[in-house]
Amino acid sequence: MLVSLYRYNPETDNAPYMQDIELDVPEGRDLMVLDVITLLKEKDPTIAFRRSCREGVCGSDGMNMNGKNGLGCITPLSEVVKKNKLVLRPLPGLPVIRDLVVDMSLFYKQYEKVMPYLMNDKPAPAIERLQSPEEREKLDGLYECILCACCSTACPSFWWNPDKFIGPAGLLQAYRFLADSRDTAQEERLSHLDDPFSVFRCRGIMNCVSVCPKGLNPTRAIGHIRNLLLQRAT
Amino acid sequence: MVNSATNFGRSGVQDWMVQRVSAYVLALYTLFLLGFVLFTNVTYETWSGLFAQTWFRVFSLLALLSIGAHAWIGLWTVTTDYVKAATPRFLVQAACGLTMFVYVVWGVQILWGQ
Numbered sequence: 128m129l130v131s132l133y134r135y136n137p138e139t140d141n142a143p144y145m146q147d148i149e150l151d152v153p154e155g156r157d158l159m160v161l162d163v164i165t166l167l168k169e170k171d172p173t174i175a176f177r178r179s180c181r182e183g184v185c186g187s188d189g190m191n192m193n194g195k196n197g198l199g200c201i202t203p204l205s206e207v208v209k210k211n212k213l214v215l216r217p218l219p220g221l222p223v224i225r226d227l228v229v230d231m232s233l234f235y236k237q238y239e240k241v242m243p244y245l246m247n248d249k250p251a252p253a254i255e256r257l258q259s260p261e262e263r264e265k266l267d268g269l270y271e272c273i274l275c276a277c278c279s280t281a282c283p284s285f286w287w288n289p290d291k292f293i294g295p296a297g298l299l300q301a302y303r304f305l306a307d308s309r310d311t312a313q314e315e316r317l318s319h320l321d322d323p324f325s326v327f328r329c330r331g332i333m334n335c336v337s338v339c340p341k342g343l344n345p346t347r348a349i350g351h352i353r354n355l356l357l358q359r360a361t
Numbered sequence: 362m363v364n365s366a367t368n369f370g371r372s373g374v375q376d377w378m379v380q381r382v383s384a385y386v387l388a389l390y391t392l393f394l395l396g397f398v399l400f401t402n403v404t405y406e407t408w409s410g411l412f413a414q415t416w417f418r419v420f421s422l423l424a425l426l427s428i429g430a431h432a433w434i435g436l437w438t439v440t441t442d443y444v445k446a447a448t449p450r451f452l453v454q455a456a457c458g459l460t461m462f463v464y465v466v467w468g469v470q471i472l473w474g475q
Binding site for chain 2: 284287288291318319320321322323324325326327328353356357359360361
């Protein structure tokens with residue numbers, strides 16, 4: 128199999144380049160893309176990439192595989208390899224630090240903006256704040272996000288305005304707290320989203336939905352936020 | 362919260378709503394004109410007769426204002442996506458705004474002038 132790998136080391140390279148590496152993939156089992164990169168690193172230890180849990184939980188190895196973002200550790204070769212070729216690039220739209228490692232600062236800055244923590248101005252009860260099963264159910268499909276950044280870096284609106292548009296990952300979390308029955312700061316949260324960029328840059332093209340490795344639907348969450356903003360403003 | 366002084370409305374929600382409502386107005390106007398052209402024998406008399414009626418002038422003015430607002434929001438969005446440097450972006454936005462203003466005033470003159 129031919130692997131075309133994005134290489135860039137700012138200390139030695141003037142510009143990024145694609146390195147073609149021929150690799151013998153073991154027969155008889157379907158390797159994950161992360162396994163392939165690990166094999167490549169055995170050949171060439173200078174290859175840089177992030178990984179941790181190697182089972183789709185930590186969200187460290189988000190990358191672009193044959194043009195589609197995903198987690199290398201849970202993407203089998205049978206799913207991505209076309210014509211015996213695998214093109215690996217870092218997540219698009221973020222500054223590259225080295226090879227497949229990107230600078231996630233802007234992504235986290237947008238995440239921070241949505242105040243991703245519970246805010247409640249009522250006195251704390253003796254034991255805990257209770258939720259009914261129905262209230263808890265509203266958080267399904269929202270809390271599972273692992274912040275791998277596959278969605279936001281697949282979003283053209285985020286590419287063009289990563290400093291202003293919160294992006295699908297941040298907005299999914301924004302709605303996770305807007306929908307939480309224990310949160311009392313809905314008005315404050317919405318007042319921070321009511322501008323032409325933060326939420327409304329979403330054009331609903333659903334790239335985020337098509338790449339999310341956890342099968343979540345940020346576009347739907349953005350629609351809910353928009354409805355809350357509309358209700359508040361009419 | 363991202364501050365912006367050049368967008369059409371006071372907020373993102375307002376821009377969003379104006380964009381949707383104006384789209385409906387423009388769709389209705391287009392469908393009406395299409396129907397008129399298809400089902401009426403269009404001559405100078407029928408055409409000027411249509412525009413002589415007050416309700417149609419009001420409808421046309423509504424469509425004109427809608428296209429002005431719709432185009433402003435749309436092109437403002439395009440410029441903030443693709444024109445990164447502030448000065449050229451502002452110049453493009455100003456040029457778009459001026460063009461729309463001229464069209465709206467000119468359109469009012471055509472509709473209501475003698």
